[in-house]
Each structure stands twice: as structure tokens, then as C-alpha cells.
Amino acid sequence: MGKVVNITVAGLGGQGVLKVTDILAEALFDAGFDVKKSEVHGMSQRGGSVSSEVRFGDRVFSPMVPAGETDYLLVLDSTQVEVNLSKLRAGGVLITPDDVPLAELENPKAANILMLGALSRHFDLPEELWLKHVCRNLPEKVHEVNIAAFRLGRRGKNADR
Amino acid sequence: MIEKELVSGNEAIARAALDSGLCLGVGYPGTPSSEILENVAALGGQAEWAPNEKVALEVGIGVAFARGRSIVTMKHVGLNVAADPLFTIAYSGTPGGLVIVSADDPGMASSQNEQDNRRYAIAAGVPMLEPSDSQEAYDFTIRAFELAERYRCPVLLRMTTRVCHSKGALIRRPNASPAPAIAYEKDVQSNVMIPAYARIAHRKLRAKLAELARFNEEGEFIHEDHGSSELGIIATGISYQHARDAAPEASVLKLGMTYPLPMERIRKFAAGVKRCVVLEEGDPILAEACLAAGVKVEGKAEMYRFGELSVGRVRRILAGDTTPEAAPPAGKPPQLCVGCPHRRTYEVLRDFGCIVAGDIGCYTLGVLPPFEAVDTCVCMGASITTGLGMRHALPEAEARRVVSVIGDSTFLHTGINGIVEMVYNRPKTGHVVIILDNSITAMTGMQENPATGRKLDHTPAPKVVIEDVVRAIGVDHVDICDPTLDREHFAGILKERLASNDLSVIIARRPCILAAVKAKAYQLGGK
Numbered sequence: 068m069g070k071v072v073n074i075t076v077a078g079l080g081g082q083g084v085l086k087v088t089d090i091l092a093e094a095l096f097d098a099g100f101d102v103k104k105s106e107v108h109g110m111s112q113r114g115g116s117v118s119s120e121v122r123f124g125d126r127v128f129s130p131m132v133p134a135g136e137t138d139y140l141l142v143l144d145s146t147q148v149e150v151n152l153s154k155l156r157a158g159g160v161l162i163t164p165d166d167v168p169l170a171e172l173e174n175p176k177a178a179n180i181l182m183l184g185a186l187s188r189h190f191d192l193p194e195e196l197w198l199k200h201v202c203r204n205l206p207e208k209v210h211e212v213n214i215a216a217f218r219l220g221r222r223g224k225n226a227d228r
Numbered sequence: 229m230i231e232k233e234l235v236s237g238n239e240a241i242a243r244a245a246l247d248s249g250l251c252l253g254v255g256y257p258g259t260p261s262s263e264i265l266e267n268v269a270a271l272g273g274q275a276e277w278a279p280n281e282k283v284a285l286e287v288g289i290g291v292a293f294a295r296g297r298s299i300v301t302m303k304h305v306g307l308n309v310a311a312d313p314l315f316t317i318a319y320s321g322t323p324g325g326l327v328i329v330s331a332d333d334p335g336m337a338s339s340q341n342e343q344d345n346r347r348y349a350i351a352a353g354v355p356m357l358e359p360s361d362s363q364e365a366y367d368f369t370i371r372a373f374e375l376a377e378r379y380r381c382p383v384l385l386r387m388t389t390r391v392c393h394s395k396g397a398l399i400r401r402p403n404a405s406p407a408p409a410i411a412y413e414k415d416v417q418s419n420v421m422i423p424a425y426a427r428i429a430h431r432k433l434r435a436k437l438a439e440l441a442r443f444n445e446e447g448e449f450i451h452e453d454h455g456s457s458e459l460g461i462i463a464t465g466i467s468y469q470h471a472r473d474a475a476p477e478a479s480v481l482k483l484g485m486t487y488p489l490p491m492e493r494i495r496k497f498a499a500g501v502k503r504c505v506v507l508e509e510g511d512p513i514l515a516e517a518c519l520a521a522g523v524k525v526e527g528k529a530e531m532y533r534f535g536e537l538s539v540g541r542v543r544r545i546l547a548g549d550t551t552p553e554a555a556p557p558a559g560k561p562p563q564l565c566v567g568c569p570h571r572r573t574y575e576v577l578r579d580f581g582c583i584v585a586g587d588i589g590c591y592t593l594g595v596l597p598p599f600e601a602v603d604t605c606v607c608m609g610a611s612i613t614t615g616l617g618m619r620h621a622l623p624e625a626e627a628r629r630v631v632s633v634i635g636d637s638t639f640l641h642t643g644i645n646g647i648v649e650m651v652y653n654r655p656k657t658g659h660v661v662i663i664l665d666n667s668i669t670a671m672t673g674m675q676e677n678p679a680t681g682r683k684l685d686h687t688p689a690p691k692v693v694i695e696d697v698v699r700a701i702g703v704d705h706v707d708i709c710d711p712t713l714d715r716e717h718f719a720g721i722l723k724e725r726l727a728s729n730d731l732s733v734i735i736a737r738r739p740c741i742l743a744a745v746k747a748k749a750y751q752l753g754g755k
């Protein structure tokens with residue numbers, strides 16, 4: 068059986084952590100993987116720390132990423148890196164706001180999608196598939212700005228102009 | 229073509245209810261259960277928020293008396309409120325399928341306790357199904373309706389936070405289980421629980437449970453993974469998923485119906501492995517039942533009664549590791565939103581040095597800095613009544629500082645009784661109740677309630693006017709103010725009322741900042 072890949076997305080309530088993991092999970096599911104996604108709602112939405120997890124592979128059992136076994140850790144808020152770092156396995160990939168071209172972003176509300184774009188570089192899925200699920204999860208009037216944000220993140224911080 | 233969807237356990241239950249010809253879904257919002265009825269409505273089914281869980285269950289019972297299929301949803305503590313009808317409807321049963329969803333919250337992601345509602349199945353004598361993922365949430369819901377009708381008994385569907393909110397693959401079976409036609413049939417011996425009939429009904433119930441235990445032995449709700457004979461694991465709910473990751477080589481017996489138990493199947497499984505470990509979140513109910521039946525199993529160490537299980541904790545349980553666990557790094561705690569209308573109210577209560585009897589909602593967060601203005605929090609509606617108790621017991625100077633705070637939805641849930649108590653058994657120093665009316669059930673994700681003027685699906689509804697209710701019960705003063713807009717006005721009223729021996733209700737009214745935008749959209753006809 069193939070290895071299960073573990074992704075953790077973390078940030079603060081209101082930053083769109085759950086939205087990012089929804090898009091991520093749906094894109095991977097659409098690509099044919101078995102996917103499970105886990106999150107905790109409730110009090111966490113009042114501005115506190117939020118994290119959500121996606122696991123994918125041939126067959127996924129537990130929806131929760133085992134402690135210290137995150138392969139890809141995406142942190143949407145710089146203040147939340149420290150508290151989430153222990154979730155990352157040795158040699159895992161960490162993506163923080165410092166790693167993405169945030170300054171070039173037109174609308175700061177799309178920062179979560181920009182960071183999803185940065186994460187998408189690590190998976191072999193076509194851009195159209197990602198954008199399909201970005202659009203499916205957001206209202207039409209913000210599609211354009213989020214598509215641009217995704218592409219910006221996917222291009223990378225120090226990419227050739 | 230049958231499409232595979234990625235859905236949460238709650239979304240799966242809603243789909244199953246609709247694919248079973250649901251007549252009515254009814255409940256009270258509570259994390260982690262709230263999305264079930266929201267999804268029923270979004271998919272075109274009939275669903276409503278009741279003022280509380282007891283009302284919800286009773287409405288559901290009525291639907292099932294008319295042979296309709298009804299699903300009643302609530303969080304674990306909601307079943308405490310609904311326990312009164314539960315214990316008696318277990319005796320009489322209903323001709324229509326009545327499924328009660330108890331969404332438990334091990335680890336208390338958003339709850340005041342982590343009670344294990346499997347105990348309710350045993351105490352009331354009601355069969356219990358426990359899904360371990362979204363597909364099972366769907367399949368078990370459909371089967372729950374059928375079992376409820378076949379055995380004429382309500383079925384408890386026990387969910388936990390992780391199963392409710394985790395997403396996984398789902399394949400639906402549209403029209404999987406056609407609902408019987410609505411029809412009323414008079415049957416007083418079954419439906420009227422006077423002692424003479426209830427004595428018969430109790431014996432019938434015990435006979436039904438014996439039959440259900442035999443049915444469970446047949447294995448429809450049992451799944452077995454045949455692995456090594458060195459290690460056997462008996463698991464329920466989410467523990468099964470963790471077990472498969474933690475010990476892929478083990479033999480596993482997964483129980484989907486956890487009351488009444490298939491003890492012979494358990495006995496046979498345990499006898500076939502060298503070591504047999506029971507994995508269950510919460511109380512050691514299954515392990516104790518096995519041991520009481522003389523089946524040789526190992527339970528988990530006491531430290532694993534607390535909190536959720538995880539793959540890591542299951543590995544520790546299997547290894548017999550009871551060394552202290554590393555505390556997860558402390559994140560940023562939740563707080564009242566910037567711009568939350570409760571903030572000003574709490575600032576004044578803090579500055580006045582009030583003893584504040586608190587309640588259940590976002591506003592419980594007033595206990596944290598910078599306010600530290602909540603002194604107690606027990607259960608829904610308890611602010612008014614515990615405040616009254618303190619007023620009765622404390623010496624006058626301190627009694628005068630006691631204030632009860634309660635939200636609009638919580639007031640309608642079980643707060644009204646407290647106002648009746650206050651008027652009837654008036655403390656010598658009077659009392660002050662502040663209704664924190666943000667015009668929405670905010671904590672659980674912006675659900676409507678009887679005072680918002682909108683139904684569950686946000687369409688217009690008749691409105692219960694809170695000030696009219698409290699005036700009608702007979703309090704001395706009812707004031708309506710907005711502490712955010714005019715803090716001094718609110719502070720002035722509060723000071724005057726605290727100094728008097730009168731009964732006072734102050735309604736601090738200002739819409740939740742998150743809900744205000746939505747409310748405007750609903751008015752314009754959007755959803």
C-alpha cells in the first residue's frame with residue numbers, strides 16, 4: 068500500500084485555514100486519491116489558533132495526522148509557526164508567510180490562497196484542477212483576485228520574471 | 229452514474245436522512261452537531277431549530293407517532309436536557325423511525341464537559357450505533373431508521389467531534405430506504421405511559437433489547453480485519469481508524485452497534501488472539517462490559533479516559549506506556565471578537581466588581597483577560613438560577629453584587645424558567661439579569677433562534693419578543709440598552725438596579741458583528 072501523505076494547515080481564526088484545507092482536500096480527492104480531512108470548529112473560530120489536516124494516499128484511515136508526522140506544514144500566520152513546528156516530521160516541508168511573495172498581493176484577503184498556490188508546487192497536479200476547486204469554494208465575485216493570488220503563490224517568491 | 233463525494237460526517241447524516249424520506253429534522257444547535265440540520269435544509273429537506281433539546285425530541289416523537297421519520301440532533305450535553313422524554317419514549321417506542329443524534333465532544337473542543345453518552349443507551353435501554361467515518365455515518369443513519377421501525381424503539385446515533393467534522397469519501401444510495409406512509413393509529417396501551425401500561429412496556433423493552441442483542445450477534449454492524457493472532461483490538465467509532473494506522477498488523481473487531489453488545493462475537497474474537505485490547509474514547513464502558521461478561525481483555529490506562537484518542541495515543545495504549553504525555557504547545561486562546569457587543573458590558577461588570585453568574589455561549593469568554601468578569605458557568609440557563617441561589621445565600625453586601633448574564637438563544641433555551649423562579653421566589657436583595665442579546669446563536673456558527681425573526685433556513689418567521697416575555701412573567705423593571713453605543717447609560721441603570729431590592733432585567737441589545745452582515749443579506753432575499 069502506498070504511503071499516506073500528511074498536510075497540516077495552521078493559522079488564526081478568520082484567516083481562511085479551513086477554506087484552504089477544503090480546497091486542498093477536494094483537489095486531491097478529484098485527482099483520484101483517498102482523502103480525509105480533519106478540523107475542529109467551535110470556540111476556535113473566535114480569533115484563536117486554528118489548524119486543520121489533510122491526509123491522502125491509496126487508503127487513509129485516521130483523519131488526524133499523527134503527532135510529528137506532518138510532511139507539509141503550511142502556516143498562514145507568522146505568530147503560529149513556533150506552536151505548530153513540533154507537528155512537522157524531520158525533513159518535512161515548512162511554508163510560512165516569509166516564503167511567499169505576500170508583498171505583491173493585491174488583496175490581502177487572498178493571502179490564504181496565495182499560500183495554497185505555494186504549497187501546490189509540491190504536488191504533481193495540473194493548475195486547472197487547483198483553480199477549479201479554488202473557484203468552487205469561493206463566491207464568484209472574488210474568483211479573479213484569488214486565481215491571481217494562487218498563480219502568484221504557485222510561481223514562487225524568487226521565480227524568474 | 230453514482231458520484232463519490234468528499235463530505236463530513238454531519239453532511240453524510242443529512243444526506244442519509246433525505247435518502248430515507250425524512251419527514252422532519254429538529255434539534256438545537258451545539259458543536260459538533262449543528263451542521264446536520266443546516267445541511268438537511270440546504271439540500272431541500274424539512275428542518276427546524278427548536279428552543280431546546282427537550283422540545284426538539286418531543287416534536288420528533290410526535291412526528292414518529294404519526295409514522296413519519298424524524299431525526300433529532302444535539303450535542304452530548306443536549307441529551308441531558310432531552311433525557312426526560314428519552315427514558316419514557318424508550319418504553320413506548322414509536323411506529324415511525326425516530327433517530328436521535330448525540331454528538332459527543334471527547335477532549336472538549338467546544339464544551340463544558342466530556343460526558344460519554346454511551347451511558348445513555350444503557351441507562352435508557354435504547355440501541356446505539358457508532359459510525360467511524362462519513363460513509364458509515366450515512367449507512368448507519370439509514371439503517372437506524374429501519375431498525376427503529378422494525379423494533380419500534382428510538383435509535384441513538386452516537387457521533388464524536390472527529391467523525392462529525394472530518395471529511396471522507398461518501399457514495400450515496402438514493403431512495404435506499406423508502407419511508408412508510410404517514411398515518412395515525414390509536415394505540416393507547418403502547419403510547420400512554422400510565423403505570424399500568426408502563427409496567428407492560430418496560431418488560432417489552434427488555435425483551436426487545438434481548439432480540440436486538442441477538443440481531444447484533446448476526447454481524448451486520450460488525451467488521452473484522454483478520455491480522456495477526458498475537459494482537460487483537462476491539463474498537464468502536466474513530467478509535468477503529470486510529471487502530472488501523474497504529475497497528476496495521478493487528479486483528480481488529482470493530483463494533484458498529486455498541487448497545488446492546490454482541491458479547492458472543494466478542495468472546496470468540498478475544499479467544500482467538502493472544503492479547504486483546506479494547507480501544508474506546510472516553511469512559512472504559514466496553515472494556516468493563518467485556519470483563520463483567522468474563523471475557524479476558526485489556527482496557528486502556530486511566531490517563532486515556534481524558535481527551536480524544538489519536539494514532540499516537542493508541543500506539544501508547546498498545547505499548548502500555550503510561551509515562552506523562554507531552555503537553556501540546558499552547559496556541560492563541562479564543563477571545564471575544566474585536567467589535568463584539570459583549571465587550572463593553574463586561575468592562576462595566578468588571579469595573580463594578582460584580583459577581584457574575586455566567587452561561588453557555590461566546591460570552592463565556594468574558595472569563596478570560598482583559599475582562600475576567602465571569603465567575604461561574606455550569607450549563608445552559610444556569611446563570612439566572614445559580615445567581616438567585618447566590619443572592620439567597622450570601623450576606624447582603626455581597627448578594628448585591630451578584631448579576632446573571634445570559635445570551636438571547638440561551639435565554640429562550642432554558643432561561644425563561646429562571647425568570648419564573650426569580651419572580652416566584654424573590655431574593656431579599658432583588659436580582660439583576662442581563663440578557664446579552666446579540667440577536668443570533670453565535671457560538672455555534674450563527675444559527676437562528678425564536679427571537680431572530682428567521683427560521684433555520686433564514687426565511688422570515690414569527691418573532692418571540694424577549695422583553696414582552698420577561699414583562700409578562702412579572703419582573704419589576706425591563707430596560708433595553710446598547711452598552712457599545714452608550715456605556716454610561718448602561719452603567720447608570722446597572723448601578724441603580726444593584727442598589728435597589730427590585731427584580732431587574734436589562735437587555736443589552738446589539739447584533740453580533742459577524743451576524744449583522746448576514747442578517748442584511750437575508751433581508752435582501754439572499755441566503
